[in-house]
Amino acid sequence: MNTRRVAIVGGNRIPFARANGPYAHASDQDMLTATLDGLVERFGLEGERLDEVVAGAVLKHARDRDLTREAVLGSKLAPETPAYDIQRACGTGLETVISVANKIALGQIDVAIAGGVDTASDAPIAVNEDLRQVLLDLNRAKSLPARARTLTRLRPGQVVPEIPRNSEPRTGLSMGEHTALMAKDWGVTRAEQDELAALSHQRMAAAYDRGFFDDLLTPYLGLERDQNLRPDSSVEKLAKLKPVFGGESGTMTAGNSTPLSDGASAVLLASEEWAAERGLPVLAYFADAQSAAVDHVHKGEGLLMAPAYALPRLLDRAGIGFGDVDLFEIHEAFAAQVAATLKAWRDPVFARERLGQDKPLGEIPSEKLNVNGGSLAAGHPFAATGGRIVASLAKALDERGSGRGVISICAAGGQGVVAILEK
């Protein structure tokens, strides 16, 4: 099959906020629209009819069933721009990029925006299931007496709402509790986690200071930088925090876990021809992607370990190894998730028994990993993380002038998505 190269032209995001902070009253649609408009302004797309806009959110209100299309209608893009939603938990943002990149590669479209948004502040709240059934029956009742009979089924206890929990439906454990189990399985220490967390903050602060994010970010509601970022973060300060997952002897804290966050991101992708016609630069090219899933339900595998399986499959297909990769961007859901994944990739037993390979993938040197900081510093508005990472890696490859970068994102449901970008 003939495929075309897929250019990553640029990205935009609003600074990520901590939940219940400055974006507490902004909806998914507000944040996505503002992010699209920032991208429109940066690349002179006002009034343009693009071929697709694809985005998603992990936490969605019922009214947001067509979230992306509604955000497009509220944006400065032409109303004739089609749009659709995608959802793969925390892999959503990367999955939207893969979706439009495949269409561009196949020649079905020339230009598209991929994005993601999430708010932990404005989370959807469902009504009690019994109350929902009464309300549905009320809607179905055809006569006044039938409606009255239905209403007699109402009970005071049914007004208690159902607040969404950040937990796995089939285990009841939160993401943090699952990761605490992974940390134990893989012997991840507190010191390893705190080191990763401190580096994430220090590197992101340095990237801000040298202007790395100047053309990747649009200020929003008074924020100019990610609210969670602590430039003065240190292993010593992190070591003082109490465990929040894994009980009293746990190693995971508020400092080495991502905070609940609000935010949005978007990436502009196009055929090389489209970019050249506009005189727009190409930061990097999208090369390939792969997903995988683990069985955390029946086999008790680590919930967030799927990238450990996805990446070897992707590298195999590309015929390359760790030595051929210049930059790695691993989503820091929790420092323990990154540490456990790194351990799996250098473990000969994991390679043999789980991957069916003679040798482990190898070591990733710290100077190649999350060089401009990661989710621990930026925060993690679930579906917005993929776009943040794609834009940052594309820009980092552009700064290098050439090279290859790998993205690895773990997701709820025992899933993982990985991708390769090239310059």
Ligand SMILES: CC(=O)SCCNC(=O)CCNC(=O)[C@H](O)C(C)(C)COP(=O)(O)OP(=O)(O)OC[C@H]1O[C@@H](n2cnc3c(N)ncnc32)[C@H](O)[C@@H]1OP(=O)(O)O
């Ligand atoms: C696939 C995936 O991505 S799965 C990931 C999905 N995401 C999640 O599950 C989110 C997980 N995170 C959480 O649930 C919450 O953020 C928690 C439970 C970790 C922490 O919540 P909170 O207790 O509200 O955190 P809070 O921000 O108040 O921090 C607690 C303390 O640690 C301190 N702290 C937090 N980060 C740091 C840091 N980097 N350095 C120093 N101190 C810090 C805070 O200042 C605060 O101190 P204080 O009590 O003196 O004010």
